[in-house]
Each structure stands twice: as structure tokens, then as C-alpha cells.
Amino acid sequence: MKKYLLAPGPTQVSPEVLLAMAQPILHHRAPEFAKILERVKQDLKWLYQTQNDVLIIASSGTGGMEGSVTNFLSPGDKALFVNSGKFGERWGKICAAYGVKAEEIKVEWGYAVKPEQIKAALQKDPSIKAVFTQANETSTGVAHPIREIGEVVKQFEGTLMVVDAVSAMGVFDIQTDAWGLDVVVTGSQKALALPPGLAFVSVSEKAWRQSEKAKNAKFYFNFKKEREGLAKNQTAYTPAVSLIVGLDQSLRMLKEEGLQNVFARQGLLAKATREAMKGLGLSLFPKEYPSDAVTAIEAPQGYDGQAIYKDLRVKYGVTAAGGQDQLKGKVFRIATMGYMDTFDIITAVAAVEMVLKGMGHPLKLGTGVGIAQEILLKK
Amino acid sequence: MKKYLLAPGPTQVSPEVLLAMAQPILHHRAPEFAKILERVKQDLKWLYQTQNDVLIIASSGTGGMEGSVTNFLSPGDKALFVNSGKFGERWGKICAAYGVKAEEIKVEWGYAVKPEQIKAALQKDPSIKAVFTQANETSTGVAHPIREIGEVVKQFEGTLMVVDAVSAMGVFDIQTDAWGLDVVVTGSQKALALPPGLAFVSVSEKAWRQSEKAKNAKFYFNFKKEREGLAKNQTAYTPAVSLIVGLDQSLRMLKEEGLQNVFARQGLLAKATREAMKGLGLSLFPKEYPSDAVTAIEAPQGYDGQAIYKDLRVKYGVTAAGGQDQLKGKVFRIATMGYMDTFDIITAVAAVEMVLKGMGHPLKLGTGVGIAQEILLKK
Structure with a gap:
């Protein structure tokens, strides 16, 4: 895979x-x-x-x-x-x-x-x-x-x-x-x-x-x-x-690329990820100052964050991260820092949609991707 | 180069x-x-x-x-x-x-x-x-x-x-x-x-x-x-x-390769290096137990070990080593450990001969190489 x-x-x-x-x-x-x-x-x-x-x-x-x-x-x-x-x-x-x-x-x-x-x-x-x-x-x-x-x-x-x-x-x-x-x-x-x-x-x-x-x-x-x-x-x-x-x-x-352009790219990729997740009805874990490096997303009620992380990897080859210590099972994390661009985000969001859909979550496929695209168009 | x-x-x-x-x-x-x-x-x-x-x-x-x-x-x-x-x-x-x-x-x-x-x-x-x-x-x-x-x-x-x-x-x-x-x-x-x-x-x-x-x-x-x-x-x-x-x-x-074969290869390569240097009339620095990892060779009387090391690198692209601390100028070192085989040794010996010749040393080119070949034939 x-x-x-x-x-x-x-x-x-x-x-x-x-x-x-x-x-x-x-x-x-x-x-x-x-x-x-x-x-x-x-x-x-x-x-x-x-x-x-x-x-x-x-x-x-x-x-x-x-x-x-x-x-x-x-x-x-x-x-x-x-x-x-x-x-x-x-x-x-x-x-x-x-x-x-x-x-x-x-x-x-x-x-x-x-x-x-x-x-x-x-x-x-x-x-x-x-x-x-x-x-x-x-x-x-x-x-x-x-x-x-x-x-x-x-x-x-x-x-x-x-x-x-x-x-x-x-x-x-x-x-x-x-x-x-x-x-x-x-x-x-x-x-x-x-x-x-x-x-x-x-x-x-x-x-x-x-x-x-x-x-x-x-x-x-x-x-x-x-x-x-x-x-x-x-x-x-x-x-x-x-x-x-x-x-x-x-x-x-x-x-x-230039330092300010790097920050702008990293910021936009993280924003697209956050907004896509919210558009899917998911909650971000940070209550304030969500960082542009990694987005921690709460597993929807009744779903296991570790299972989402595992399905991303096993079913779709996407290595994200689970929660650590007290957050184990409660969140999964998608990092967008580093050598990343538009379609890494599209990949991540589409994979999350497909994993949740596969688990029986009633989301409409493409919803999050569309939101991410909207934001990434501004690049 | x-x-x-x-x-x-x-x-x-x-x-x-x-x-x-x-x-x-x-x-x-x-x-x-x-x-x-x-x-x-x-x-x-x-x-x-x-x-x-x-x-x-x-x-x-x-x-x-x-x-x-x-x-x-x-x-x-x-x-x-x-x-x-x-x-x-x-x-x-x-x-x-x-x-x-x-x-x-x-x-x-x-x-x-x-x-x-x-x-x-x-x-x-x-x-x-x-x-x-x-x-x-x-x-x-x-x-x-x-x-x-x-x-x-x-x-x-x-x-x-x-x-x-x-x-x-x-x-x-x-x-x-x-x-x-x-x-x-x-x-x-x-x-x-x-x-x-x-x-x-x-x-x-x-x-x-x-x-x-x-x-x-x-x-x-x-x-x-x-x-x-x-x-x-x-x-x-x-x-x-x-x-x-x-x-x-x-x-x-x-x-x-097998562990004993690795040791045999490393030993033979080091031996060929040592014997070639001695055959050129050079003295090994170790007074006992010369190791098979790296051979420290004394610079001939009137020659600078650091200059030999430098000429190897600058004239022939061969990165060996000079002497450290109290041995600076007195020796140069050729390492034969690791991913090395017959013609790395031939290269090293030939390069030392050419550097010394270039410095005016009265050696006969090919002398050390011949000695190394003789030993390496036993492989």
C-alpha cells in the first residue's frame, strides 16, 4: 500500500x-x-x-x-x-x-x-x-x-x-x-x-x-x-x-521559499485541516491557541481515537498519531508541519472521512474535503 | 576529483x-x-x-x-x-x-x-x-x-x-x-x-x-x-x-559475509597495508599489537605527517587522517575498517607512494603496491 x-x-x-x-x-x-x-x-x-x-x-x-x-x-x-x-x-x-x-x-x-x-x-x-x-x-x-x-x-x-x-x-x-x-x-x-x-x-x-x-x-x-x-x-x-x-x-x-511564506503555507494548511474537521462536525481538542504544527481532533462520541488512528494506517496507509497518556483513545492527531502542501491536506481529510464512514459515522463524504479546498484556493 | x-x-x-x-x-x-x-x-x-x-x-x-x-x-x-x-x-x-x-x-x-x-x-x-x-x-x-x-x-x-x-x-x-x-x-x-x-x-x-x-x-x-x-x-x-x-x-x-569472514577480510586488508608500508621503508607507530582497524604510520625522517595527510587529500582525493595531539605531524593514519576490500588498499598504498615520491622521497613506485598485492592474493 x-x-x-x-x-x-x-x-x-x-x-x-x-x-x-x-x-x-x-x-x-x-x-x-x-x-x-x-x-x-x-x-x-x-x-x-x-x-x-x-x-x-x-x-x-x-x-x-x-x-x-x-x-x-x-x-x-x-x-x-x-x-x-x-x-x-x-x-x-x-x-x-x-x-x-x-x-x-x-x-x-x-x-x-x-x-x-x-x-x-x-x-x-x-x-x-x-x-x-x-x-x-x-x-x-x-x-x-x-x-x-x-x-x-x-x-x-x-x-x-x-x-x-x-x-x-x-x-x-x-x-x-x-x-x-x-x-x-x-x-x-x-x-x-x-x-x-x-x-x-x-x-x-x-x-x-x-x-x-x-x-x-x-x-x-x-x-x-x-x-x-x-x-x-x-x-x-x-x-x-x-x-x-x-x-x-x-x-x-x-x-x-522565504520565512514568511513558509509560515503562511504552514498556517493555511493547518487552518484548512481544522476547518475541514469542524465542518465534519468534529471538535478540536485545543480550547485555545490551536497550533499550526499538529491538529488534535476529538474522536466523535462513541468512537475510539486509537481505532481511528489505526484504521487510517491499516486501511489507507496514512500514518497520523493517536493520543498520548490521558488523551489515549480520546483524540487523534494530524500533523501538517514540514514538507507539506495542498494535497497532503486533501489526502488527510479524505482519509479521515473514509475511516469514519467505514466505522458507520453518518457524515457526507467530501464535505470536509470541500471546506479544505475552499481555504486552500486562497494560497 | x-x-x-x-x-x-x-x-x-x-x-x-x-x-x-x-x-x-x-x-x-x-x-x-x-x-x-x-x-x-x-x-x-x-x-x-x-x-x-x-x-x-x-x-x-x-x-x-x-x-x-x-x-x-x-x-x-x-x-x-x-x-x-x-x-x-x-x-x-x-x-x-x-x-x-x-x-x-x-x-x-x-x-x-x-x-x-x-x-x-x-x-x-x-x-x-x-x-x-x-x-x-x-x-x-x-x-x-x-x-x-x-x-x-x-x-x-x-x-x-x-x-x-x-x-x-x-x-x-x-x-x-x-x-x-x-x-x-x-x-x-x-x-x-x-x-x-x-x-x-x-x-x-x-x-x-x-x-x-x-x-x-x-x-x-x-x-x-x-x-x-x-x-x-x-x-x-x-x-x-x-x-x-x-x-x-x-x-x-x-x-x-559471516563474522569470521569479516574478521579475516579486515585482518588481511590491515596486514597488507602494514606490510606495504614497511616494504616502503616506513615504520609503523604501534610498538606492539597493531590493530586491524587503523594503521598509524610514522612520517619518514624529515617529512611532516600532516603534509602527507594533506597531499593525500588535496592531490589525490584520498581522505586518510593525520596524527592527533602529541602525534600531530609525526604520523599519518590509514583506516581499513568497514566497507573495504582489495582495491581500497591498493588505492591507499599507491596514493602514499605517489605523495611521498612527489615530496622527493627516493622510493620506487609500485614497491608497496606489489607487497600488498602479494598478500591480498591469499584472499
Whole structure:
């Protein structure tokens, strides 16, 4: 059966990138590779909208998150983290693993954190050294108001703003410098449309200063060593050469499209998906700020979200995602980030219609597709 | 210019593996991927000659080394490490980063550690919880007598034998179970002939028991979580999907060849390289136990090793390696591990002859090639 990947990571990889990665392997100390690293480090700054260093690490995004705790904090330091889903929880677990006293702002799944909650917590305890949050909580499909939170945290001299933008960077606007985001993590397998295996982390001067005092143990995720390496167009340890060659191609394609055009395309595709689902009488799971990266859709009353996810895959070859943890069975998720365009959305919506119809749902085939087409015509 | 990669990692990747990795990306929770993971976890046991779990981690080999410290030791624990080159040093640095009191057995570069040195150190202090060594020290091209060291460490109930086999596994015989090797690390970019980006770690039951008491901080390199994931044909965090698809192909090819045949081929290629260099009047850097992974050759008197390395690359497109740290300028290194065969060796030897001739060295062209041919005829 022909396969269609619409999962929230890994996402589809373009033929151009697959072919770039299929070239004979380069040695990581060869001048040809140094040239590529020089180019991608500039292009990553473009993507991040930053003048900060953007480090390149051979690991999944979680490795980047771990380094964003250990490089800036010491055991016993205080931190604040937003927990509005599975990836928010992860900040708490990493802090706990490294002895950081992380206070939790628990947000009901489906909602975004309010900047005032962050402000109140920091005012109450200005000794908090870092605020950890997601830009987009992949498990719920809710985007947090990063710009506004950034403005709050900026007021606190001793506090870093650390953002997990793994499923956000390259999907919607994240202005690293303008918004005062000190540390921003992303991964290769989302909007960058590469296979998994690379993490990227931008680090501000404020964060570098704080890193001088950070006593947490680290070796592989040593950001200072990575910064020194990058200055010489190297990495601290053997880089994932083929993925970086693919990254070079992926960033070239994004640059050709233009950042605002990328955001507009990603926004329109997500909107078409959301409106189509609503037009089919389905409810979106997010109660506010639905993100343009992934759309979480509630299973209709009497239907199992996991069964919908499974039928999409087994009957039609469409790999979407089910719900995680407390959302298991309640939702299914369709990701539209990355190397996606008009007819990926049509495919996704048509497949959902056909799966629900096959389960006995009384929808009229083509209803959602028509709504999506209407919106996508505006492209 | 056509390029020839003969460096000690990354090594050449076969067209079969490059094409496997160029296939459309799989989702890491899809049943197709679980099947691949199931297969590679069995095939890795075959490669490692073990019944132990072999964990698969998205990082360079150094990440696997870090986890091999943090998962088995607590701050303040005593350890022993063999330092006979750049990678031996690294064990010491990782231990220091995590507060492990690691005693160093310093071995002059070019020599192997003596099992009696390990025995004496453990007898003097049986509270040492782990011995860290390389199977092959990539910076010097010397193999340590792992089997004999394993037999020593096996006698000490509270001591783990931890081996960095990054440039050894799949090159020469490493019998994980028979030799009592508790933790064995390797990477994707050496004999497995994949791009960099994967680390592999085997863990014995003795090591798992010790891991229960290990208090060192860890999150991304959490071996227990990886073991639990692997039991369900998953990994703890998003795996490097495309590299694992390539791994499946690489292991298939090695299995078709047969492990003893792989070792015989690798041994013969290395021997041909060594004898050809000696026949040219050059000296090998190793004073004992030259490894079959990489051959370190002393630059002839009055010649600069870095210039030889550079001319190989610039004039002939042959990427070998220079010397690291104290060996910079004194040696150049030719790696023959991985996806290599007869005419890679002929290429390497011929290129060295042509570079030296071009520098004014009075050798007779074809001398080394003839010696290599003589040996390779025995294949």
C-alpha cells in the first residue's frame, strides 16, 4: 500500500533531501564538510531569527532539552516549568534528574499558560533562574504565547527563558532575539523535514553568562565545547554528517521559499485541516491557541481515537498519531508541519472521512474535503 | 576529483546502505519500523557475540561512553581507566565530569596496557567499581588485550569491565559474553559502515545489577529506560530512524559475509597495508599489537605527517587522517575498517607512494603496491 506520513515527527522528508543524504559520506574534518557547517550555522540563525549561536548536536530533541537544563543550572537551583502536556512534563523530569528544584505551573491539557501566571511566580520568587516551556505542546496541539512570556521573563535579570520549540520552529513565527528567548531547542524531524537525529539549541549572551556558574554534571551535551567547535566550523564530537548534509538542502529549500511564506503555507494548511474537521462536525481538542504544527481532533462520541488512528494506517496507509497518556483513545492527531502542501491536506481529510464512514459515522463524504479546498484556493 | 574515504570514521557507506536510507521515512511507532528494530536488536547480538541487550542510542559514540559511566557509577565511586591515547583520556574526562574518582593507568602512546597492570591495581583496591578501556585506541592504532583483561576483571565481583569498542567491533574478534565484557560501546560510523549518529551499548546482568545502585545524574542516556523500550521494539526517545534502516541493511550484509569472514577480510586488508608500508621503508607507530582497524604510520625522517595527510587529500582525493595531539605531524593514519576490500588498499598504498615520491622521497613506485598485492592474493 502506498504510504502517507502525517505524524507529528518524524515528518516527510523531501526527495531532494533524501538524495542529498544518499551521497557518499564526507569526513567531518574535510574542508568540504566545514563549508557545509559554515553555511548551515548561518542558515540556522536565519531560521531562528537570531544572532545567537545555534548549536548542532547529534541526538534527538530530548538531548537538546537535557543540555538546556544542565548547562545553565546547578543542583539546588530554582526553576519554573509549564506542564500542559507530555512534553511539558519532560522539563520537570529532566530538572528532577539533575537536582534542580523546579516549580510546576500545571495547565489543564488543551489550554495555554497565561503570561500572568509566569509573572506572578517570578515576582513571588525572583531567585528562579530559568523558565522552561514549550512553544507548541505536541501532545495537545496547543501553542503557548511565547512572545508575551518572553516579555515577562525579560524583566527578570537573573532568569532565563528556555523554549522547547521542537515542533514549532519553522512552523510559525518564533523571533528568538526580538522576543528575548535565551535558549531555544528544536529537532531535525519536524518542520525541518529531516530524519530524526539532530538537536539544535540557540544560546543568548545572557544564557552564556549564566552557564559560567552552572555546576550540573555534563559531558556529551557540553554547550561551551560545542560553541568553541562551531567557531571553527566543527562540532565537539563526531557530527551526524549525513543528516547535516540533508539539513543544508532542507534549509536551502526553506530559504528559497522565504520565512514568511513558509509560515503562511504552514498556517493555511493547518487552518484548512481544522476547518475541514469542524465542518465534519468534529471538535478540536485545543480550547485555545490551536497550533499550526499538529491538529488534535476529538474522536466523535462513541468512537475510539486509537481505532481511528489505526484504521487510517491499516486501511489507507496514512500514518497520523493517536493520543498520548490521558488523551489515549480520546483524540487523534494530524500533523501538517514540514514538507507539506495542498494535497497532503486533501489526502488527510479524505482519509479521515473514509475511516469514519467505514466505522458507520453518518457524515457526507467530501464535505470536509470541500471546506479544505475552499481555504486552500486562497494560497 | 573523485574522492576516496580511508579515515578512521566516518568510513565509507555502501551504495546498498545509502539507498536503504534514501527511502521515504518511517514513523518510529509504525509496525514496519518495530519489525526493523526487532531484527537489528537480534543482529546486534550476533555482531557482539552476546545474549545481553544491545541498546541503540541516537548520539555519537561519546554519548554511549558517557552513559557507560553515569548508569553504573555514583559520584565518589572509584574507577580505573587505561589512558594510552586520545580516547583513553576521554574516559578520564567523563569520569571527572561526573565526580567519579578514576585512577589512571598511563600507557605510553604506541603500547598496549598489560593485563597485570589491571590486576595489580584491582588487587590493591578491590573497591574499584569499573575498569574503562578501549579495545582499539584509534589515535595510536594499538589494540589492547581485551580477552586477557576481561579474564582479570571477571575475578573481581564488584568490578565491571567496560570497553570502548567504537573502532573495534566488527573489525576483529570481541567475544562479549565469553570474555566477560560487561559494557561494550560501539558507534555506527566505523566497521558498521554507516553515517555517524548512532551509539550501541551492550549491558551484562552484572552491570544491570550495579546500575540499580548508580546515583549519577542522567536523563537522555538512561539505559534502564532504553532497555524497557527495546523490549517493546522501541527506543526511549525518538530514534534516528533513517540510520537504523541503514543499520538493518549493513548488518544484513555482514551476516551474509559471516563474522569470521569479516574478521579475516579486515585482518588481511590491515596486514597488507602494514606490510606495504614497511616494504616502503616506513615504520609503523604501534610498538606492539597493531590493530586491524587503523594503521598509524610514522612520517619518514624529515617529512611532516600532516603534509602527507594533506597531499593525500588535496592531490589525490584520498581522505586518510593525520596524527592527533602529541602525534600531530609525526604520523599519518590509514583506516581499513568497514566497507573495504582489495582495491581500497591498493588505492591507499599507491596514493602514499605517489605523495611521498612527489615530496622527493627516493622510493620506487609500485614497491608497496606489489607487497600488498602479494598478500591480498591469499584472499
